[in-house]
Structure formats: C-alpha cells, structure tokens
Amino acid sequence: MLLLLAGSLWVAWIHSELLKGRSFWTVKIPQDCSWGWRKLLKLRADARSLLSFEVGDGKNIFLWHDCWHPNGTLYQKYGHRIVYDAASSLNAKVSSILQNKEWCWRPARSEDLVDIQSKLSLVQIKDSDKAIWLLNSSGKFNCADTWQHLRGKQAEVQWWKLIWFNKAIPRHGFIGWLTMKNRLATKDRLIQWGICVDPVCLFCRHMLEDRDHLFFKCPFTKRIWDHIMALCLVSDAIDDWNMLVAWGTQHLQGKSFRTSLCKVAWWAAVYHIWLQRNLEFTVGRLKLRSR
Numbered sequence: 001m002l003l004l005l006a007g008s009l010w011v012a013w014i015h016s017e018l019l020k021g022r023s024f025w026t027v028k029i030p031q032d033c034s035w036g037w038r039k040l041l042k043l044r045a046d047a048r049s050l051l052s053f054e055v056g057d058g059k060n061i062f063l064w065h066d067c068w069h070p071n072g073t074l075y076q077k078y079g080h081r082i083v084y085d086a087a088s089s090l091n092a093k094v095s096s097i098l099q100n101k102e103w104c105w106r107p108a109r110s111e112d113l114v115d116i117q118s119k120l121s122l123v124q125i126k127d128s129d130k131a132i133w134l135l136n137s138s139g140k141f142n143c144a145d146t147w148q149h150l151r152g153k154q155a156e157v158q159w160w161k162l163i164w165f166n167k168a169i170p171r172h173g174f175i176g177w178l179t180m181k182n183r184l185a186t187k188d189r190l191i192q193w194g195i196c197v198d199p200v201c202l203f204c205r206h207m208l209e210d211r212d213h214l215f216f217k218c219p220f221t222k223r224i225w226d227h228i229m230a231l232c233l234v235s236d237a238i239d240d241w242n243m244l245v246a247w248g249t250q251h252l253q254g255k256s257f258r259t260s261l262c263k264v265a266w267w268a269a270v271y272h273i274w275l276q277r278n279l280e281f282t283v284g285r286l287k288l289r290s291r
Contacts, residue, residue, distance in 0.1 A: 023062045025065045051066075059094075059095045061094040075090075086109075189210075
C-alpha cells in the first residue's frame with residue numbers, strides 16, 4: 001500500500017522520488033507531475049476520512065498527519081502549535097515516541113498535549129503498522145464500497161431497467177439515458193444556452209425541436225416509430241414520451257424475448273433518429289457556411 005511503503009516497485013519509487021520522506025497528506029501538487037499522480041493527490045481530501053492506522057512499531061505512520069490516535073489526525077485537530085509544544089518535527093513518525101512497544105513521550109508542555117498523552121492507553125500496539133479502510137469490516141480497500149460511499153445518492157428511478165439490461169447495446173443505452181434525463185442537445189436546449197439556432201425541427205420543418213417532439217411527436221419520426229413497434233407486435237404505438245416511459249415501465253418487465261426485443265428496438269430507434277438529426281444539423285451548418 002502507498003501509505004505503508006509496501007506492495008510494489010511503483011510504491012517504492014513513489015516514496016523514493018516523489019514523497020522523499022514527506023507525508024502523502026501534506027506534499028504539494030507539483031506543476032510538472034504525471035496525470036495519475038496529480039489525480040491521486042487531488043483525491044486526498046476524500047480518502048483521508050476513510051483511513052485509520054493500527055500501530056506496530058510506528059515506523060511507517062506519521063505522528064501528526066496519519067489517523068492513529070483516538071482524537072483523529074492530530075495536526076488537523078490542533079494545528080502547527082502542537083508540533084512546537086511537543087518539540088517534534090512536522091514529518092516525525094510514531095516510532096519517535098515509541099520504544100519497545102512502550103510510549104516515551106516527553107512531559108506535556110500544553111493542555112493539548114496532556115489530552116493527547118492521556119489517551120495513549122487507548123491505542124492498542126499491534127505486531128506491525130497497518131492501514132485500515134473504514135468502509136468495510138475487513139479493513140481492506142474495496143472499489144464497490146468506496147464508489148457507493150463517494151457517489152451522490154438519489155432516489156432510484158423506475159425506468160432504469162428499460163435502458164440497462166443484459167442485451168442492451170452500450171452506445172444506444174448511453175443516448176437513451178441522456179434522452180431520459182432530457183440532456184440531449186436539442187434545439188430548445190441550445191437556445192437556452194444562448195446559442196443562436198433555427199428552432200424548427202429538421203425533419204418536419206414545422207414545430208419547435210425538443211425531446212418530446214423528436215421522440216415521437218414529429219410526423220417523420222412517428223412513422224418510423226409506428227413501423228418499428230408494429231414489427232414488435234405493438235399495434236398502438238404511443239408517441240407521447242412521458243406516457244411511453246410509463247407504459248414501458250409497467251409492461252416491459254422481465255427477461256422474455258419480446259420484452260428484450262421491444263427495449264432493443266426502442267433505443268435503436270432513438271439512437272439512429274438522433275444520429276440522423278445530428279447529420280442533418282451538421283450538413284445544414286456546412287451548407288450555410290458555404291453560402
């Protein structure tokens with residue numbers, strides 16, 4: 001692990017060439033570092049509260065910057081004054097106050113140090129230094145648990161199974177997801193963003209282009225949609241987007257062949273209509289420029 005100088009040649013190189021005896025939590029982000037190292041350093045604020053340390057010999061744990069004490073990270077809680085009061089250094093290790101598994105801190109020179117030293121009996125000395133990932137009972141880092149903790153959690157939408165299912169085509173699903181969220185760059189949204197465009201639908205040349213018109217109120221796309229639904233044995237295809245989503249959520253459940261076929265056809269239609277719309281939009285701009 002990066003914080004305990006163990007695990008790989010890469011970790012050893014990081015400590016030798018980039019950290020150079022300094023704490024991972026305090027080293028500044030260099031201007032000329034790699035993309036990966038920069039990203040790791042930017043994620044420190046999120047990761048710091050998720051780690052604690054078990055003390056062994058203390059040689060790999062920073063006294064002031066790692067969370068090994070019951071009071072938490074000492075430098076964050078007490079500030080730089082505590083380092084001065086302890087006659088210590090900013091990059092001191094826990095091993096500097098631990099000998100033969102016994103605490104040997106100098107007499108306290110401040111009330112903060114008295115508080116810190118009074119709780120040392122609560123720290124259990126183990127066989128070796130160990131980093132503990134706090135999100136699971138094993139204490140080991142897990143991507144799934146970490147993602148669930150970091151991501152913004154919202155109420156589960158009812159329509160997610162319409163898009164994400166085992167026979168879904170990824171690029172169709174992505175455009176379908178944007179459509180569900182009404183995040184496609186339709187002309188009504190472009191106008192809201194302050195972009196000057198002709199608001200009329202590129203297919204029918206009559207109505208304002210927005211998501212609900214494009215899928216499937218537009219006479220051109222409605223003909224395509226009706227034909228596709230007829231092939232899926234749906235006789236009365238719904239052309240109102242919100243009603244269509246409600247219908248799909250209610251009726252397109254399970255893993256039957258017909259259910260999967262309808263969902264695949266639905267998002268294929270959305271994907272290719274959007275693709276054709278973008279081609280028309282781009283060609284129209286190119287013709288306008290050529291004039």
